[in-house]
Amino acid sequence: MSKQDEVPYKIYLAEHEAPTAWYNMRADMKQKPAPILNPGTGKPVTPEELGHVFCDELVKQELDNDTAWFPIPDEIRKFYRMFRPSPLVRAYFLEKALGTPAKIYYKFEGSNTSGSHKLNSAVAQAYYAKAQGLKGVTTETGAGQWGTALSMACAFFGLDCRVYMVKCSYEQKPFRREVMRTYGASVTPSPSMETEIGRKINAEHPGTTGSLGCAISEAVEKAVTTEGYRYVLGSVLAQVLLHQSIIGLEAKTAMDKYGVKPDVIIGCAGGGSNLGGLISPFMGEKLRGEKDYRFIAVEPASCPSLTRGRYAYDFCDTGRVCPLQKMYTLGHDFIPSANHAGGLRYHGMSASLSELYAQGLMEARAVEQTSVFAAAQQFARTEGILPAPESSHAIRAAIDEALRCKAEGKEETILFGLTGTGYFDMVAYQKFNDHEMSDYVPTDAELEASFAKLPKIG
Numbered sequence: 016m017s018k019q020d021e022v023p024y025k026i027y028l029a030e031h032e033a034p035t036a037w038y039n040m041r042a043d044m045k046q047k048p049a050p051i052l053n054p055g056t057g058k059p060v061t062p063e064e065l066g067h068v069f070c071d072e073l074v075k076q077e078l079d080n081d082t083a084w085f086p087i088p089d090e091i092r093k094f095y096r097m098f099r100p101s102p103l104v105r106a107y108f109l110e111k112a113l114g115t116p117a118k119i120y121y122k123f124e125g126s127n128t129s130g131s132h133k134l135n136s137a138v139a140q141a142y143y144a145k146a147q148g149l150k151g152v153t154t155e156t157g158a159g160q161w162g163t164a165l166s167m168a169c170a171f172f173g174l175d176c177r178v179y180m181v182k183c184s185y186e187q188k189p190f191r192r193e194v195m196r197t198y199g200a201s202v203t204p205s206p207s208m209e210t211e212i213g214r215k216i217n218a219e220h221p222g223t224t225g226s227l228g229c230a231i232s233e234a235v236e237k238a239v240t241t242e243g244y245r246y247v248l249g250s251v252l253a254q255v256l257l258h259q260s261i262i263g264l265e266a267k268t269a270m271d272k273y274g275v276k277p278d279v280i281i282g283c284a285g286g287g288s289n290l291g292g293l294i295s296p297f298m299g300e301k302l303r304g305e306k307d308y309r310f311i312a313v314e315p316a317s318c319p320s321l322t323r324g325r326y327a328y329d330f331c332d333t334g335r336v337c338p339l340q341k342m343y344t345l346g347h348d349f350i351p352s353a354n355h356a357g358g359l360r361y362h363g364m365s366a367s368l369s370e371l372y373a374q375g376l377m378e379a380r381a382v383e384q385t386s387v388f389a390a391a392q393q394f395a396r397t398e399g400i401l402p403a404p405e406s407s408h409a410i411r412a413a414i415d416e417a418l419r420c421k422a423e424g425k426e427e428t429i430l431f432g433l434t435g436t437g438y439f440d441m442v443a444y445q446k447f448n449d450h451e452m453s454d455y456v457p458t459d460a461e462l463e464a465s466f467a468k469l470p471k472i473g
């Protein structure tokens with residue numbers, strides 16, 4: 016029944032075919048993710064406590080494990096029309112280059128100015144902040160994609176946007192910084208001297224170039240100490256996976272149109288938002304016992320939270336100001352080796368994905384960055400798009416699965432998430448092109464030292 020041979024190179028959905036509600040995968044999970052805890056009391060956080068940090072509507076979404084569908088507000092759907100539905104591409108050229116009988120599809124999220132899927136959640140979070148009558152939001156950004164997406168969304172809704180950018184990225188990626196400023200955001204290198212936690216980190220680690228966890232702590236502190244501001248986060252949280260379900264819903268609608276069912280669904284995993292969003296409707300079918308799929312999370316070997324982390328309660332940030340979440344973690348103090356250029360450097364993982372992985376409903380694998388950039392190069396040369404290093408983790412695994420199909424003579428269908436473009440990552444590409452890129456895999460002893468600092472819960 017499959018019409019695989021008639022599938023066009025790009026499958027576009029019409030506006031009227033776009034999803035009108037986000038799907039909450041947690042509603043179909045029998046074993047729900049563990050509750051978020053207040054580090055002070057060790058008890059589940061209350062909506063009131065979370066309401067000091069996050070917007071009210073987002074708190075509701077965060078704590079709701081039961082509602083399956085959340086209607087997408089009209090204004091958000093209107094904004095989505097600027098860059099959605101995003102194309103689903105049949106990678107005919109890559110298939111040919113690999114000589115594989117596998118059919119490869121990718122959902123491309125890089126066609127907006129922020130260059131990644133992060134805009135899907137940024138616009139939702141800015142909308143709810145505006146609807147609540149807030150003046151502005153604070154956030155952190157590492158590589159800069161989230162900060163860019165949020166500054167675009169805030170410009171649209173007329174909200175102030177304050178971004179704490181990890182210092183090494185602030186210095187190495189001046190162009191990202193200027194994109195954010197063009198959209199009206201103020202960008203501060205982190206750790207800064209503007210917050211208590213920033214001053215403390217600077218005093219304890221003079222000359223530090225910062226980390227994502229540290230920037231999160233600064234952004235949270237700024238939000239809770241500034242009238243009319245809340246904090247927003249671009250990954251990890253359940254609300255972000257909810258918004259990102261738009262990726263999977265569109266992909267599924269497009270594939271259904273051609274009677275195509277993927278066998279393997281692959282995504283890169285930093286905090287888990289694009290992967291969680293892409294797999295959502297498919298995982299829903301698997302959880303309800305309707306259909307079966309293989310899901311693969313791909314992470315860097317230098318920051319292997321799923322494949323080598325502990326499933327335990329940990330802080331979401333280095334500064335230990337955020338609540339505790341049960342997740343696969345390398346420890347809140349873990350910072351990947353300085354030679355790591357490929358993104359996806361967060362120490363933890365979405366609680367929902369962690370629980371699905373713990374239950375054996377999803378697989379994970381870690382890949383080394385030189386092999387990731389080799390896959391990026393092969394993809395750029397065949398499919399034309401210059402992929403983000405993060406996205407290239409998924410490309411690596413998709414190519415490896417397609418080569419497995421070739422070796423086994425199997426015609427499987429592979430779907431992967433191409434989360435963004437890599438134009439701002441040319442320093443990393445330069446290292447690869449100059450053969451100066453190396454791989455670093457943390458030792459067991461290094462990880463043990465980090466696990467020793469996990470908070471003791473229960």
Ligand SMILES: *Cc1c(COP(=O)(O)O)cnc(C)c1O
Pocket residue numbers: 130131132133160161249250251283284285286287288289290359403405406434435436
């Ligand atoms: C942020 C980002 C990721 C990783 O974040 P997730 O929350 O794990 O999806 C992947 N790809 C790109 C292009 C990104 O900007």
